[in-house]
Amino acid sequence: MSRAFVKESDGSEADQDLPELRISPHRNLVSADGLKQIEAEVRRLGEELAQARAREDRSAIAQHSRDLRYWSARRATAEVVAPASGSTTVRFGSRVTLLGEDGASVTYRIVGEDESAPAAGRISYVSPLAKELLGLGVGDSVRLVSGQAEITAIN
Numbered sequence: 424m425s426r427a428f429v430k431e432s433d434g435s436e437a438d439q440d441l442p443e444l445r446i447s448p449h450r451n452l453v454s455a456d457g458l459k460q461i462e463a464e465v466r467r468l469g470e471e472l473a474q475a476r477a478r479e480d481r482s483a484i485a486q487h488s489r490d491l492r493y494w495s496a497r498r499a500t501a502e503v504v505a506p507a508s509g510s511t512t513v514r515f516g517s518r519v520t521l522l523g524e525d526g527a528s529v530t531y532r533i534v535g536e537d538e539s540a541p542a543a544g545r546i547s548y549v550s551p552l553a554k555e556l557l558g559l560g561v562g563d564s565v566r567l568v569s570g571q572a573e574i575t576a577i578n
Contacts, residue, residue: 441485444493449549451500452515453535458501461537464494497537513556513577515548520576523569530576533557 453461468491475483507516513533520530531546533556539547546553555565556574564573 441489443489446493446496447536447549449536451497451502451535451537452504452548453501454506454516454538455503457535457538458498458503461494461498461501465491465498468494501535508578510577512558512560513574514558517556518576518578519556519574520578521565521567521572522575523567523572525569528575529572531556 468487472484472487472491475487504515507514510517513519515533518530518532520528522528529544531541531544531552533548533553534545536547536549539545539550541550548554548557552565552567559565559574561574561577564571
């Protein structure tokens, strides 16, 4: 077969196969730190996009453009929630210390979806655990995968 009528690849196929990042249907509640993280990500991606354009790297342009669209939308919809200091009940921004039946203690801060990092002690306000904790106070119990836990402190 003659190659005269076969389209050469220009690398744009990667652009077409790159799906958009899913934006959560939940309100975009964030802490002040979370907003700073979002703004830093927008700046970083803007710089990386400019570099990719300078290199004419179509794949990187597509990826950085897509990511920048996501983070720009998250910045535009961010609702900063003031810290929950002095509250006797768990709410957005609270640091909640739980004491498990095994005597182990763990502290979580309830934050926005993009700030969430459970291994670092930050859980999204829409996570199942946070949903159970919201509105509870010191002495209340919650059911965990590993059994019951009691709220021992709210900061």
